[in-house]
Amino acid sequence: MAEEGPGDDIVAEYLGQNRHLVQWVESLRGICETNKQWFARREFLLRNMEAFPTIEPGVSSPSLDKLISLSMVWANHVFLGCRYPQPVMEKIKEMGEGIKVRDAPVRTTRDEIMAKLRRPAPSDGNSDSGIKKSKPSSEDSDNKGTPKPSGAPPKWGPAPDAPATHQPFFNRLYKAVAWKLVSEGGFGGPNLDHYEVLRSCVETSKASLTCVFVPLKDIPDLPASRAQREGQVCELRCQTVYLGTGYGRDDAAARAMAAKEALKAFQGRKVMVKIYRRRFQGRDVEDMVLVDDQTRGSTFPPALSYPFQPEQSGS
Template sequence: MAEGRSGEDIVSEYLDQNPHLVEWVESLRGVHETNKQWHARREFFLRNMETFPTIQPGFPSPSLDRLLSLSICWANHIFLGCRYPQPVMDRIKEMADGVVVNDAPVRKTRDEIMGKGKKTAGGDDDSCAKRAKPGNPFKQGPPPQAPAEHQPFFNRLYKAVAWKLVSAGGFGPNLDHFEILRACTESSKESLSCVFVPLKDIPDLPAARTQKEGQVCELRCQTVYLGTGYGRDEAAARTMASKEALKAFQGRKVTVKICRRRFNGRDVEDLVLLDDQPRNPGFPPAISYPFQPEQQGDGPS
């Protein structure tokens, strides 16, 4: 893509020259993305398409999933202040070279906030955590109303997955778990976020685990955590994460809840999709986190 002009001009000219891409590119937009967020992420995506030569417009592929995941990570970092493991941050910053976002939100880091002598009130040790007291001047994690806002979508997704599994003969080891989850999510007008990191780069794991080779994949949809999987490569890790995610759809219903997890060595509150079955309250460490702490104030963040 050409350089030296505004991002929107470059994208418009590129799509004018490649009209067959317009409809496909627009189908990659998230339902809840603002125009500003989408235009920036679209430019990021198109600038980096040539570095993923196996991407074929209109056809799903691991390369497409990876580029989409990286574009979402970058947009979350720019507009929401999300942080990811350092290898991911280095990659998306390199890929964003040349993409200019005017009036991007300015956010303080956790260290800057904590340096002012204020600390977020510590929670209990339960997996599904209690919210911080209203008087706390800082906030971290999803807002209290987030589960209720996301629940209607996941009720629809639950029905779509249930019908898909029935038509496939039920849940089993021979299913293409990721394809089922991807197809049902897209039929519900959303997309999956797949974040990959090497196993050795994840904090909070026993030393024996961190010495192993392999990749870890975390799946989210609408910022809600679905599942984590480990494999020898990204495709295998994504398959295992999808299999874990689909297990939540085996009960009578799914529920979005705010639960406590570990991220980068600290406890955080996260949105998690759960089934109606009793389970071990522990979760794998998060490798992405869309709900970074930010200072509350009267002005915009």
């Protein structure tokens, strides 16, 4: 009996919709691969095909050779514990994100063993448990009454390194969304629930969406054609990063349009977290925004929420 992996149902569904790929992908199976190894590596191949747009099923090419090689490296690491140079390990781990292998071998490396053996003994100033107590940071001191430096206004906006910090998560989310859209028949499918696609992929990536709703009539500086219209506006964020804004007659319709706008960024070859200037409550602020790799203008709708406001001191 075939040993099916956790992702086999979606792979079978995808191959059912793309029957021309079935025979070709089966031709890539190694003669000594077990069912478990092949099902996992097959999913790796199918998930990453879109990253190699020059691949044509049934046609040999350098791109296909590279993808096959990376899939074998990934399988060797997962099933045999093989190690490779760090750049290669980072590459295959990124490409294999989201693939779940049932009962995958778990191995402890020599470095991990040595690190445990070299664990430092607790010093005199630490507790009996051996856990080092962290020193109060300047932020902690501020919260305990130490006055903050005066003169400079409080800073609004994300930290300069925030986009780089968030980028790995959205790289993973991009792959999850791309795979989900393929299985659903594409972005323009007549019955596609854009919000459900986005929500399920975000939750699969161990995060959640934030939805903010504001009545349309409460938004200032609207064009005259919309100033008197009823309805709701929805803004979507994930991990404080702005994804999209949508308008509708009610919350559900506005949320659906916001999700559709957000998913447009996932139609490019990659997504990027960048800092852009936006309007919020009548002032220009810096905000983190998810965009694709295509050249586009930097004009975005006014922010309905802003997670980077400086802390307000108590009166």
